[in-house]
Amino acid sequence: MPSKDYYKVLGVDKSASQDDIKSAYRRLAKQYHPDLHPDDKACAEKFKEINEAYSVVGDPDKRAKYDRGEMDMDGAGAGFNPFGGGSGGFTATGFDDIFDMFSDAFGFGGTSRRRRAQQNVGSDIAQRIELSFMESVLGCKRPISFTRTEKCPSCNGTGAKDEAHVHTCDKCGGSGQVRRVQNTIFGQQISVGACDKCGGTGRIVTENCKACGGRGTVTRNKVINVSIPAGVENGAVLQLAGEGNAPKNGGRNGNLLLEISVKPSAVFKRDGFDLHVTVPVSFMTAVCGGQIEIPAPDGVFIHNLAEGTANGETLRFRGKGIRSQRGMAGDLYVEISVEVPKGVSRSQKKALEQFENDCTLKNYSKRREFLDEIAKLYK
Ligand SMILES: [Zn+2]
Numbered sequence: 001m002p003s004k005d006y007y008k009v010l011g012v013d014k015s016a017s018q019d020d021i022k023s024a025y026r027r028l029a030k031q032y033h034p035d036l037h038p039d040d041k042a043c044a045e046k047f048k049e050i051n052e053a054y055s056v057v058g059d060p061d062k063r064a065k066y067d068r069g070e071m072d073m074d075g076a077g078a079g080f081n082p083f084g085g086g087s088g089g090f091t092a093t094g095f096d097d098i099f100d101m102f103s104d105a106f107g108f109g110g111t112s113r114r115r116r117a118q119q120n121v122g123s124d125i126a127q128r129i130e131l132s133f134m135e136s137v138l139g140c141k142r143p144i145s146f147t148r149t150e151k152c153p154s155c156n157g158t159g160a161k162d163e164a165h166v167h168t169c170d171k172c173g174g175s176g177q178v179r180r181v182q183n184t185i186f187g188q189q190i191s192v193g194a195c196d197k198c199g200g201t202g203r204i205v206t207e208n209c210k211a212c213g214g215r216g217t218v219t220r221n222k223v224i225n226v227s228i229p230a231g232v233e234n235g236a237v238l239q240l241a242g243e244g245n246a247p248k249n250g251g252r253n254g255n256l257l258l259e260i261s262v263k264p265s266a267v268f269k270r271d272g273f274d275l276h277v278t279v280p281v282s283f284m285t286a287v288c289g290g291q292i293e294i295p296a297p298d299g300v301f302i303h304n305l306a307e308g309t310a311n312g313e314t315l316r317f318r319g320k321g322i323r324s325q326r327g328m329a330g331d332l333y334v335e336i337s338v339e340v341p342k343g344v345s346r347s348q349k350k351a352l353e354q355f356e357n358d359c360t361l362k363n364y365s366k367r368r369e370f371l372d373e374i375a376k377l378y379k
Pocket residue numbers: 152153154155156157158159160209210211212213214215216217
């Protein structure tokens with residue numbers, strides 16, 4: 001079970017409606033908004049907690065999962081979100097989305113955006129990965145090569161030749177922000193914006209770093225080995241937090257987003273964690289029973305097909321479907337497709353005629369019932 005009780009965090013009952021949860025979240029978020037309590041760490045922590053809680057129980061799907069105890073609070077190991085676009089796990093991106101919604105809802109837009117600019121987050125990098133069907137089922141390791149900006153090692157991201165060439169901006173006094181007072185028909189309006197002299201960094205560089213030309217970042221080709229979790233679905237987006245671009249002027253890296261594209265299988269069809277497979281079986285095996293080969297994620301296994309198995313019968317093998325990293329396992333459904341032999345020789349036909357002559361109505365109970373029913377129709 002998850003360690004945190006998100007309902008408690010939001011101060012609502014477990015049976016609260018989505019609307020109740022939303023209004024509780026808004027009330028609390030407003031109360032603990034960091035803009036209203038600058039430099040209050042406890043408040044900031046509480047605000048984060050509220051957002052985390054709302055990112056789960058504020059979404060009906062995630063809430064249902066959470067209620068069933070299926071949310072993985074550790075974010076599936078490597079900060080991944082393997083099961084479908086945007087479900088499970090908390091990410092910086094998710095947090096920002098909520099932040100946006102929040103800003104719009106309360107008119108804190110200006111200040112939040114400033115706060116975010118201060119936080120300075122690099123951009124995300126998106127990349128598509130093609131997986132074979134079996135790779136998606138079993139999981140795999142993949143080297144991912146991409147190009148990203150990294151903090152310039154020569155200047156440590158400052159963009160300056162050395163410390164002596166970095167000065168505090170005299171216009172904003174190093175805060176990166178300036179107040180503007182405007183007289184309008186509604187009276188005096190004070191707005192706070194990024195300092196135009198230093199671009200909001202609070203610093204003036206008098207001589208640029210030669211390695212990065214003052215950008216503070218350099219472009220690098222990067223290869224990382226990514227573990228793709230078993231059971232990943234087509235269209236899922238894996239998020240590798242902090243593997244994206246480094247921002248200019250220092251700050252937090254963006255994320256690397258890997259969109260999974262799974263090639264369809266000629267053998268298996270997938271339905272959630274269940275697998276479906278159609279196994280062609282010879283006419284003789286269907287009649288007399290016998291061994292058939294059934295493919296499963298961990299290899300082919302032999303099954304003794306019962307005597308007299310009809311075309312279209314479906315066998316279910318529990319737990320032989322897709323096994324997720326969280327230990328859930330789907331089922332394997334095997335549809336029997338009896339193949340009627342084609343192009344039989346004269347002697348084969350003779351043998352079959354002999355066989356048919358030996359058959360009694362007992363061998364064809366369905367056909368006998370059917371003939372009886374039609375006879376009744378035309379009495
Ligand atoms: Zn540099």
